[in-house]
Amino acid sequence: MHKLVLLRHGESQWNLENRFTGWTDVDLTATGEAQAREAGEVLKAEGFAFDVAFTSMQTRAIRTLNLALESMDQVYVPVIKHWRLNERHYGALQGLDKAETAAKHGEDQVKIWRRSYDVPPPPLEESDERNPALDARYVDVPDEDLPLTECLKDTVERFLPYWDVEIKPLVAAGESVIIAAHGNSLRALYKHLAGISDEDIIGVNIPTGMPLVFELDEKLKTQKFYYLGDEEKVKAAMEAVANQGKAK
Numbered sequence: 290m291h292k293l294v295l296l297r298h299g300e301s302q303w304n305l306e307n308r309f310t311g312w313t314d315v316d317l318t319a320t321g322e323a324q325a326r327e328a329g330e331v332l333k334a335e336g337f338a339f340d341v342a343f344t345s346m347q348t349r350a351i352r353t354l355n356l357a358l359e360s361m362d363q364v365y366v367p368v369i370k371h372w373r374l375n376e377r378h379y380g381a382l383q384g385l386d387k388a389e390t391a392a393k394h395g396e397d398q399v400k401i402w403r404r405s406y407d408v409p410p411p412p413l414e415e416s417d418e419r420n421p422a423l424d425a426r427y428v429d430v431p432d433e434d435l436p437l438t439e440c441l442k443d444t445v446e447r448f449l450p451y452w453d454v455e456i457k458p459l460v461a462a463g464e465s466v467i468i469a470a471h472g473n474s475l476r477a478l479y480k481h482l483a484g485i486s487d488e489d490i491i492g493v494n495i496p497t498g499m500p501l502v503f504e505l506d507e508k509l510k511t512q513k514f515y516y517l518g519d520e521e522k523v524k525a526a527m528e529a530v531a532n533q534g535k536a537k
Protein backbone atom coordinates (compact mmCIF):
# COMPACT_ATOMS: atom_id res chain seq x y z
CA MET A 290 0.00 0.00 0.00
CA HIS A 291 1.24 3.49 -0.90
CA LYS A 292 0.40 6.72 0.90
CA LEU A 293 0.42 9.94 -1.09
CA VAL A 294 -0.03 13.30 0.67
CA LEU A 295 -1.67 16.32 -0.96
CA LEU A 296 -1.38 19.65 0.83
CA ARG A 297 -3.09 22.86 -0.22
CA HIS A 298 -1.07 25.93 0.77
CA GLY A 299 -1.94 27.79 3.99
CA GLU A 300 -4.12 30.92 3.94
CA SER A 301 -2.76 33.45 1.43
CA GLN A 302 -3.15 37.22 1.49
CA TRP A 303 -5.82 37.01 -1.21
CA ASN A 304 -7.62 34.12 0.52
CA LEU A 305 -7.87 36.53 3.45
CA GLU A 306 -9.07 39.36 1.20
CA ASN A 307 -11.43 36.95 -0.64
CA ARG A 308 -10.01 37.76 -4.07
CA PHE A 309 -9.73 35.47 -7.10
CA THR A 310 -6.05 34.53 -7.17
CA GLY A 311 -5.11 31.91 -9.78
CA TRP A 312 -1.61 32.61 -11.13
CA THR A 313 -1.17 35.81 -9.09
CA ASP A 314 1.84 35.19 -6.90
CA VAL A 315 0.61 36.24 -3.46
CA ASP A 316 2.34 35.18 -0.25
CA LEU A 317 1.01 33.46 2.88
CA THR A 318 -0.50 35.40 5.77
CA ALA A 319 0.77 34.77 9.32
CA THR A 320 -2.22 32.43 9.74
CA GLY A 321 -1.20 30.61 6.55
CA GLU A 322 2.33 30.18 7.86
CA ALA A 323 0.97 28.76 11.12
CA GLN A 324 -1.30 26.37 9.18
CA ALA A 325 1.69 25.15 7.16
CA ARG A 326 3.72 24.50 10.31
CA GLU A 327 0.76 22.75 11.92
CA ALA A 328 0.36 20.53 8.84
CA GLY A 329 4.01 19.53 9.24
CA GLU A 330 3.49 18.73 12.90
CA VAL A 331 0.47 16.54 12.14
CA LEU A 332 2.39 14.72 9.39
CA LYS A 333 5.34 14.19 11.71
CA ALA A 334 3.08 12.86 14.47
CA GLU A 335 1.61 10.41 11.95
CA GLY A 336 5.12 9.18 11.13
CA PHE A 337 5.45 10.46 7.56
CA ALA A 338 9.01 10.52 6.21
CA PHE A 339 9.11 11.88 2.66
CA ASP A 340 11.56 10.83 -0.07
CA VAL A 341 10.55 13.58 -2.48
CA ALA A 342 8.30 16.63 -2.57
CA PHE A 343 6.59 18.33 -5.50
CA THR A 344 5.24 21.85 -5.60
CA SER A 345 4.24 24.58 -8.03
CA MET A 346 6.13 27.68 -9.17
CA GLN A 347 4.06 29.84 -6.81
CA THR A 348 5.32 31.33 -3.55
CA ARG A 349 2.35 30.32 -1.36
CA ALA A 350 2.72 26.61 -2.17
CA ILE A 351 6.53 26.60 -2.08
CA ARG A 352 6.61 28.33 1.31
CA THR A 353 3.89 26.06 2.70
CA LEU A 354 5.96 23.04 1.72
CA ASN A 355 9.14 24.54 3.19
CA LEU A 356 7.43 25.40 6.48
CA ALA A 357 5.80 21.97 6.75
CA LEU A 358 9.09 20.18 6.05
CA GLU A 359 10.80 22.44 8.56
CA SER A 360 8.42 21.48 11.34
CA MET A 361 8.94 17.82 10.36
CA ASP A 362 12.75 18.22 10.59
CA GLN A 363 12.84 17.10 6.95
CA VAL A 364 14.17 20.14 5.08
CA TYR A 365 16.65 17.79 3.38
CA VAL A 366 13.88 16.26 1.24
CA PRO A 367 14.46 17.00 -2.47
CA VAL A 368 11.87 19.46 -3.81
CA ILE A 369 10.79 19.56 -7.44
CA LYS A 370 8.93 22.66 -8.63
CA HIS A 371 6.86 22.66 -11.79
CA TRP A 372 4.41 25.07 -13.42
CA ARG A 373 2.00 22.23 -14.22
CA LEU A 374 1.16 22.11 -10.50
CA ASN A 375 0.26 25.83 -10.44
CA GLU A 376 -3.20 26.97 -9.43
CA ARG A 377 -5.91 27.00 -12.10
CA HIS A 378 -5.59 30.27 -14.02
CA TYR A 379 -8.54 32.50 -13.12
CA GLY A 380 -8.39 34.67 -16.25
CA ALA A 381 -9.78 38.18 -16.04
CA LEU A 382 -11.33 37.42 -12.63
CA GLN A 383 -7.89 37.49 -10.99
CA GLY A 384 -7.77 40.28 -8.41
CA LEU A 385 -11.55 40.74 -8.16
CA ASP A 386 -13.39 40.35 -4.87
CA LYS A 387 -15.41 37.09 -4.92
CA ALA A 388 -18.39 38.42 -2.93
CA GLU A 389 -18.56 41.61 -5.03
CA THR A 390 -18.39 39.52 -8.21
CA ALA A 391 -21.26 37.40 -6.88
CA ALA A 392 -23.29 40.54 -6.13
CA LYS A 393 -22.63 41.81 -9.69
CA HIS A 394 -22.98 38.61 -11.76
CA GLY A 395 -25.03 36.42 -9.38
CA GLU A 396 -23.94 33.60 -7.09
CA ASP A 397 -24.86 30.96 -9.67
CA GLN A 398 -22.55 32.45 -12.29
CA VAL A 399 -19.73 32.72 -9.75
CA LYS A 400 -20.24 29.09 -8.75
CA ILE A 401 -19.96 28.10 -12.42
CA TRP A 402 -16.73 30.08 -12.77
CA ARG A 403 -15.36 28.70 -9.51
CA ARG A 404 -16.41 25.10 -9.60
CA SER A 405 -17.84 23.92 -12.94
CA TYR A 406 -15.72 21.40 -14.79
CA ASP A 407 -15.67 22.93 -18.24
CA VAL A 408 -16.69 26.61 -18.16
CA PRO A 409 -13.64 28.91 -18.03
CA PRO A 410 -13.78 32.45 -16.66
CA PRO A 411 -13.28 35.28 -19.22
CA PRO A 412 -9.63 35.26 -20.37
CA LEU A 413 -6.93 37.85 -19.78
CA GLU A 414 -6.05 39.87 -22.87
CA GLU A 415 -2.81 38.71 -24.44
CA SER A 416 -1.48 42.25 -23.99
CA ASP A 417 -2.24 42.19 -20.25
CA GLU A 418 0.88 42.69 -18.15
CA ARG A 419 -0.24 39.65 -16.12
CA ASN A 420 0.15 37.35 -19.17
CA PRO A 421 2.33 34.48 -17.80
CA ALA A 422 4.37 34.57 -21.03
CA LEU A 423 5.88 37.82 -19.68
CA ASP A 424 6.92 36.23 -16.37
CA ALA A 425 10.60 35.23 -16.15
CA ARG A 426 9.85 32.07 -14.19
CA TYR A 427 8.05 30.57 -17.21
CA VAL A 428 10.72 31.47 -19.74
CA ASP A 429 11.30 27.79 -20.61
CA VAL A 430 7.61 27.04 -21.14
CA PRO A 431 6.30 27.41 -24.72
CA ASP A 432 3.92 30.40 -24.88
CA GLU A 433 1.14 28.22 -26.31
CA ASP A 434 1.18 26.08 -23.13
CA LEU A 435 0.74 29.09 -20.84
CA PRO A 436 -2.91 29.85 -20.01
CA LEU A 437 -4.80 33.16 -20.11
CA THR A 438 -7.72 31.43 -18.36
CA GLU A 439 -8.60 27.85 -17.42
CA CYS A 440 -11.58 25.75 -16.46
CA LEU A 441 -10.87 22.73 -14.25
CA LYS A 442 -10.81 20.50 -17.36
CA ASP A 443 -7.90 22.57 -18.71
CA THR A 444 -6.09 22.21 -15.38
CA VAL A 445 -6.66 18.44 -15.44
CA GLU A 446 -5.21 18.34 -18.96
CA ARG A 447 -2.00 20.08 -17.96
CA PHE A 448 -1.59 18.48 -14.51
CA LEU A 449 -2.31 14.82 -15.30
CA PRO A 450 0.46 14.29 -17.88
CA TYR A 451 2.91 15.52 -15.24
CA TRP A 452 1.39 13.21 -12.63
CA ASP A 453 1.54 10.24 -15.02
CA VAL A 454 5.11 10.77 -16.17
CA GLU A 455 6.92 12.37 -13.22
CA ILE A 456 5.10 11.61 -9.98
CA LYS A 457 3.15 8.37 -10.37
CA PRO A 458 6.22 6.24 -11.25
CA LEU A 459 7.92 7.39 -8.04
CA VAL A 460 4.86 6.49 -5.96
CA ALA A 461 4.69 3.12 -7.75
CA ALA A 462 8.36 2.53 -6.93
CA GLY A 463 7.57 2.93 -3.23
CA GLU A 464 8.77 6.50 -2.70
CA SER A 465 6.94 8.53 -0.08
CA VAL A 466 5.65 11.64 -1.90
CA ILE A 467 4.04 14.92 -0.82
CA ILE A 468 2.52 17.36 -3.30
CA ALA A 469 2.05 20.92 -2.02
CA ALA A 470 -0.15 22.84 -4.42
CA HIS A 471 -3.44 24.72 -4.73
CA GLY A 472 -7.19 24.46 -4.19
CA ASN A 473 -8.04 23.86 -7.83
CA SER A 474 -4.87 22.20 -9.11
CA LEU A 475 -5.32 19.66 -6.31
CA ARG A 476 -9.02 19.29 -7.22
CA ALA A 477 -7.77 18.18 -10.65
CA LEU A 478 -5.69 15.38 -9.12
CA TYR A 479 -8.34 14.58 -6.50
CA LYS A 480 -10.91 14.12 -9.29
CA HIS A 481 -8.61 11.68 -11.03
CA LEU A 482 -7.50 9.72 -7.96
CA ALA A 483 -10.92 9.54 -6.32
CA GLY A 484 -12.78 8.90 -9.61
CA ILE A 485 -15.16 11.84 -9.16
CA SER A 486 -17.53 12.67 -12.04
CA ASP A 487 -17.54 16.00 -13.91
CA GLU A 488 -20.82 16.82 -12.10
CA ASP A 489 -19.78 15.82 -8.59
CA ILE A 490 -16.46 17.66 -8.64
CA ILE A 491 -18.52 20.89 -8.36
CA GLY A 492 -19.18 20.02 -4.70
CA VAL A 493 -15.52 19.42 -3.78
CA ASN A 494 -13.71 22.14 -1.83
CA ILE A 495 -10.20 21.64 -0.48
CA PRO A 496 -9.34 23.57 2.71
CA THR A 497 -6.03 25.39 3.22
CA GLY A 498 -3.19 23.74 5.12
CA MET A 499 -4.81 20.39 5.90
CA PRO A 500 -2.95 17.26 4.76
CA LEU A 501 -5.04 14.96 2.56
CA VAL A 502 -3.85 11.35 2.44
CA PHE A 503 -4.58 9.00 -0.47
CA GLU A 504 -4.00 5.31 0.17
CA LEU A 505 -3.27 3.53 -3.10
CA ASP A 506 -2.90 -0.19 -3.76
CA GLU A 507 -0.08 -1.80 -5.76
CA LYS A 508 -1.82 -0.87 -9.02
CA LEU A 509 -2.16 2.69 -7.70
CA LYS A 510 -5.92 2.36 -7.38
CA THR A 511 -7.31 4.49 -4.57
CA GLN A 512 -8.42 2.43 -1.57
CA LYS A 513 -9.36 5.35 0.66
CA PHE A 514 -8.63 9.02 1.23
CA TYR A 515 -8.99 11.22 4.27
CA TYR A 516 -7.79 14.46 5.84
CA LEU A 517 -5.51 14.35 8.84
CA GLY A 518 -6.83 16.44 11.70
CA ASP A 519 -10.05 17.13 13.52
CA GLU A 520 -13.05 16.09 11.38
CA GLU A 521 -15.27 19.00 12.46
CA LYS A 522 -12.51 21.50 11.78
CA VAL A 523 -11.96 20.06 8.30
CA LYS A 524 -15.71 20.17 7.55
CA ALA A 525 -16.01 23.77 8.71
CA ALA A 526 -12.96 24.76 6.64
CA MET A 527 -14.45 23.14 3.49
CA GLU A 528 -17.75 24.97 4.01
CA ALA A 529 -15.90 28.25 4.50
CA VAL A 530 -14.19 27.76 1.10
CA ALA A 531 -17.54 26.99 -0.57
CA ASN A 532 -19.07 30.13 0.98
CA GLN A 533 -16.38 32.46 -0.37
CA GLY A 534 -18.39 32.77 -3.60
CA LYS A 535 -21.53 34.12 -1.89
CA ALA A 536 -22.61 37.75 -2.06
CA LYS A 537 -22.50 39.52 1.30
Ligand SMILES: O=C(O)[C@@H](CO)OP(=O)(O)O
Binds near residue numbers: 304310376530
Ligand atom coordinates in the same frame (compact mmCIF):
# COMPACT_ATOMS: atom_id res chain seq x y z
O1 LIG B 1 -8.76 32.24 -6.04
C1 LIG B 1 -8.27 31.13 -6.36
O2 LIG B 1 -7.33 30.99 -7.12
C2 LIG B 1 -8.90 29.87 -5.76
C3 LIG B 1 -8.08 29.30 -4.66
O3 LIG B 1 -7.76 30.22 -3.67
O4 LIG B 1 -10.14 30.21 -5.26
P1 LIG B 1 -11.52 29.42 -5.45
O5 LIG B 1 -11.67 28.58 -4.22
O6 LIG B 1 -12.53 30.53 -5.50
O7 LIG B 1 -11.48 28.64 -6.71
